[in-house]
Amino acid sequence: MNKSKYGIYGGQYVPEILMPALQELEDEYSRYRNDPQFQQDLNYYLRDFAGRETPLYHAKNLSRKYKTKIYLKREDLVHGGAHKLNNTLGQALLAKYMGKKRIIAETGAGQHGTATSMAGANLNLDTLIYMGAKDVVRQKMNVYRMEILGARVKAVESGSKTLKDAINEALRDWVTNVDTTHYLIGSVVGPHPYPMIVRDFQSIIGKEVKEQIMQKEGRYPDSIIACAGGGSNAMGIFYPFIENKDVSMFAVEAGGSGMELTSKAALHSASMCTGEVGVLHGACTKVLQNQNGQILESHSISAGLDYSGVGPELAYLADTGRINPCHVSDEEALNAFHEMSRLEGIIPALESSHALAYVMIKAESGELGDLVVINLSGRGDKDLETVIKAGKWKGGNI
Amino acid sequence: MRISDKFEELKSRNEGALISYICAGDPSTELTKSAVKALIKGGADIIELGLPFSDPCADGPVIQSATDRAISAGMTPERYFELVSTLQVDVPLVCMTYYNIIYKRGIKKFIEDCSSSGITGIIVPDLPVEESDELGLACAKNKVDLIFLVAPTTNENRLHKILDKSTGFLYMVSRTGVTGGSTDIGTDIADLLTGIKKCTDIPIAVGFGISNRNQVADIISYGAEGVIAGSAFVDIIASGKNVEHRLESLACDLKSGCRE
Ligand SMILES: Cc1ncc(COP(=O)(O)O)c(C=O)c1O
Numbered sequence: 001m002n003k004s005k006y007g008i009y010g011g012q013y014v015p016e017i018l019m020p021a022l023q024e025l026e027d028e029y030s031r032y033r034n035d036p037q038f039q040q041d042l043n044y045y046l047r048d049f050a051g052r053e054t055p056l057y058h059a060k061n062l063s064r065k066y067k068t069k070i071y072l073k074r075e076d077l078v079h080g081g082a083h084k085l086n087n088t089l090g091q092a093l094l095a096k097y098m099g100k101k102r103i104i105a106e107t108g109a110g111q112h113g114t115a116t117s118m119a120g121a122n123l124n125l126d127t128l129i130y131m132g133a134k135d136v137v138r139q140k141m142n143v144y145r146m147e148i149l150g151a152r153v154k155a156v157e158s159g160s161k162t163l164k165d166a167i168n169e170a171l172r173d174w175v176t177n178v179d180t181t182h183y184l185i186g187s188v189v190g191p192h193p194y195p196m197i198v199r200d201f202q203s204i205i206g207k208e209v210k211e212q213i214m215q216k217e218g219r220y221p222d223s224i225i226a227c228a229g230g231g232s233n234a235m236g237i238f239y240p241f242i243e244n245k246d247v248s249m250f251a252v253e254a255g256g257s258g259m260e261l262t263s264k265a266a267l268h269s270a271s272m273c274t275g276e277v278g279v280l281h282g283a284c285t286k287v288l289q290n291q292n293g294q295i296l297e298s299h300s301i302s303a304g305l306d307y308s309g310v311g312p313e314l315a316y317l318a319d320t321g322r323i324n325p326c327h328v329s330d331e332e333a334l335n336a337f338h339e340m341s342r343l344e345g346i347i348p349a350l351e352s353s354h355a356l357a358y359v360m361i362k363a364e365s366g367e368l369g370d371l372v373v374i375n376l377s378g379r380g381d382k383d384l385e386t387v388i389k390a391g392k393w394k395g396g397n398i
Numbered sequence: 399m400r401i402s403d404k405f406e407e408l409k410s411r412n413e414g415a416l417i418s419y420i421c422a423g424d425p426s427t428e429l430t431k432s433a434v435k436a437l438i439k440g441g442a443d444i445i446e447l448g449l450p451f452s453d454p455c456a457d458g459p460v461i462q463s464a465t466d467r468a469i470s471a472g473m474t475p476e477r478y479f480e481l482v483s484t485l486q487v488d489v490p491l492v493c494m495t496y497y498n499i500i501y502k503r504g505i506k507k508f509i510e511d512c513s514s515s516g517i518t519g520i521i522v523p524d525l526p527v528e529e530s531d532e533l534g535l536a537c538a539k540n541k542v543d544l545i546f547l548v549a550p551t552t553n554e555n556r557l558h559k560i561l562d563k564s565t566g567f568l569y570m571v572s573r574t575g576v577t578g579g580s581t582d583i584g585t586d587i588a589d590l591l592t593g594i595k596k597c598t599d600i601p602i603a604v605g606f607g608i609s610n611r612n613q614v615a616d617i618i619s620y621g622a623e624g625v626i627a628g629s630a631f632v633d634i635i636a637s638g639k640n641v642e643h644r645l646e647s648l649a650c651d652l653k654s655g656c657r658e
Pocket residue numbers: 081082083084108109110111112186187188227228229230231232233234303304305349351352377378379
C-alpha cells in the first residue's frame with residue numbers, strides 16, 4: 001500500500017509548489033523521529049514545559065451515577081489547557097531541527113493557535129496564526145492570549161471566514177514562503193505526512209493510558225471515547241489501542257443544532273457520520289459537501305469541532321469498522337458540560353463535553369462495557385462566554 | 399480545437415500564445431459569454447475558463463472573489479458545461495478547476511462532459527502528478543489534454559515525472575505563491591525556462607502575476623511559447639465598468655507582447 005494513503009483516503013492533493021516541501025518534511029521527520037537527541041529534547045519539553053504525564057483519573061461520582069467505571073484522561077491539565085500542545089511542541093521542535101525560522105498555523109477556537117504560540121515563543125520561532133474573522137470575534141480571549149505570547153494573529157476575511165478558510169490562507173502563505181516556513185497543522189488532517197506526524201505526536205496520550213489503566217485495573221478498557229473535529233485527540237488516544245481488538249472505540253462528532261444540510265451549510269460538523277468522499281485541504285477524506293462538490297460550512301457550539309472534514313485515517317478506520325463514528329448535539333454537549341462540572345469539579349471543554357455526553361447517553365445501554373476511558377481533551381474556561389450566551393447558565397445571578 | 403494545433407499555428411507565425419483566464423459565471427453566464435468574445439477579439443489564443451470551487455487554496459484574493467461571486471450567482475458544473483457548449487469559438491478552451499469538483503462528479507463523467515461540450519484541456523492546481531493516474535487515463539481516452547504545473551521549487555526528478563504525463567502545454571509557475579499580484583520577470587525565470595526546455599519539446603506557458611506587455615515580451619524572449627494572464631482580466635470584470643472594451647484592449651496589449 002502507498003504509505004501516504006489509508007485505503008482510499010489521505011494522499012497529497014496540493015499545488016506542485018508544495019510537493020518538494022512535503023517530501024522534505026517526510027524525510028526530516030523520519031530522520032528525527034527515532035533520533036535520541038530529538039526524543040530527549042521532546043521528552044524534556046513534554047515533561048517540564050507541558051506537564052506530562054497527565055493523570056488517568058477515576059471519576060467516581062460520574063461512575064456512580066452511570067453505573068460504569070469511568071476514567072478521564074486529563075489532557076485538560078496540559079499547559080495551555082488542551083492536548084494541542086503535544087503536537088505543537090513536537091512540530092515546533094522538528095521545525096527547529098529542520099532549520100526553519102518561521103512557523104504558521106491555522107486556528108478555529110484559538111486552542112491550536114495558542115498552543116502554537118506557546119511552542120513558538122519558547123523555541124524562539126517567528127509565529128503567525130491565521131484565524132477566520134468570525135472566529136476572531138467569537139474567541140477574543142484566545143486572540144489576546146496568542147498576542148501576549150508574541151505571535152501575530154491574522155484575521156482571514158475570505159470564504160466563510162472560519163477554520164476552513166484559515167487553513168486555505170495558511171496554505172497560501174506556505175506556498176509563498178515555503179523556503180523559510182514550517183506549516184504547523186493542528187490536527188490529523190492535510191496532506192501526507194501531516195496526518196501521520198500529528199497522530200504520532202498525539203499518540204503519547206494513548207501510550208500513557210495503556211500503562212496507567214494496566215496499573216490501576218490490570219486490564220484494558222472495554223471502550224475509549226473521544227470527540228473528533230479534525231481528529232487529533234481521538235487518533236492520539238486510539239492509535240496505541242488499534243491492535244487491541246477487544247477495546248471498542250467511539251469518535252464523537254458534533255451533531256450541532258440538527259442533522260440537516262442546505263446547499264451552502266450544514267447545521268452540524270459530523271463529516272464521518274454523514275459526509276461523502278472528497279478532497280479537502282490536501283487529503284482525500286469524508287467531507288461535508290453539496291452535490292456539486294462545493295464544501296459546506298459546518299456548525300458546532302464548540303469551535304474546535306466546527307470543521308467540514310476529518311482526518312483521513314479516522315475516515316478509513318470508520319469504514320473498516322475498527323472505530324465507531326457517532327454524534328451528539330449542541331444541547332447534549334451543553335448538558336454534559338454542566339453535569340461534569342458539578343459532579344466532578346472539572347469544567348470540561350465543550351469539545352470534550354461531546355465525548356462525555358455520549359457516555360452519559362449510552363452508559364445504561366451496556367454498549368460501552370463496564371470500564372470506560374474518556375479523553376478529556378481540554379478544559380472549559382475558554383468556553384464560559386459561549387455557554388452563557390447559549391442561555392445554558394444553570395443558576396447564578398449574572 | 400486541440401491545443402497542439404494552436405501552438406503549431408502560432409509557431410508558424412512566430413508568435414507566442416496568449417492564454418487568458420476568467421472565472422465562468424462571474425458575475426453571470428451572460429457576461430462570461432461576452433467576455434470570452436472580447437478576449438478573443440483582442441487576441442487571446444486560448445481561453446482558460448475557471449469552474450469555481452469554494453476553497454481555492456492556490457488562488458490569490460482576486461480570483462477568490464471571482465469564485466465567490468460565481469458560486470453565489472449559481473454557477474455549477476452542470477451550468478458550466480451548458481455554457482461551454484454554447485460558446486461557439488474557434489480557439490481551444492481549457493477548464494481550470496480543483497480536484498474535488500471533478501471527483502464529486504465522477505472522473506470519467508467529468509472528462510466526458512469536457513469532451514462533449516468542447517473543452518480540450520484541463521488544469522487542476524491541487525492535483526500533483528502522483529495522484530493523477532485516473533484522471534490521466536480518462537483524459538487520454540477522451541482526447542482532453544491534462545496540463546500540469548511546474549514551479550520554481552520543482553526539482554529535476556519531479557520535472558521528469560511531470561513531463562512524462564504532460565500533454566497540451568506545460569504551465570510554468572513564475573514564482574512561489576498564489577495567483578495574482580505582480581511578478582518581476584528576471585533572470586531566474588529565464589534560467590528556469592532554459593532548464594525545462596532542455597528536457598522537453600512540449601510548449602511552455604508562464605503564468606502567475608502577469609499583467610502587462612513588457613512582462614509578456616520578456617517571457618517570450620526567454621523562449622516560452624506562451625503566457626497566462628488571469629487576475630488582470632478578472633480585476634476588470636470585478637470593476638464592472640466598461641468590461642468588454644477593457645478586456646479586449648488588455649488582451650490586445652498583452653498579445654502585442656507575444657509578437658515582439
Ligand atoms: C479541547 C479540544 N478538544 C478537541 C478539539 C478538536 O480537535 P481534534 O479533533 O483534532 O482533537 C479541540 C480543537 O480545538 C480542542 O480545543
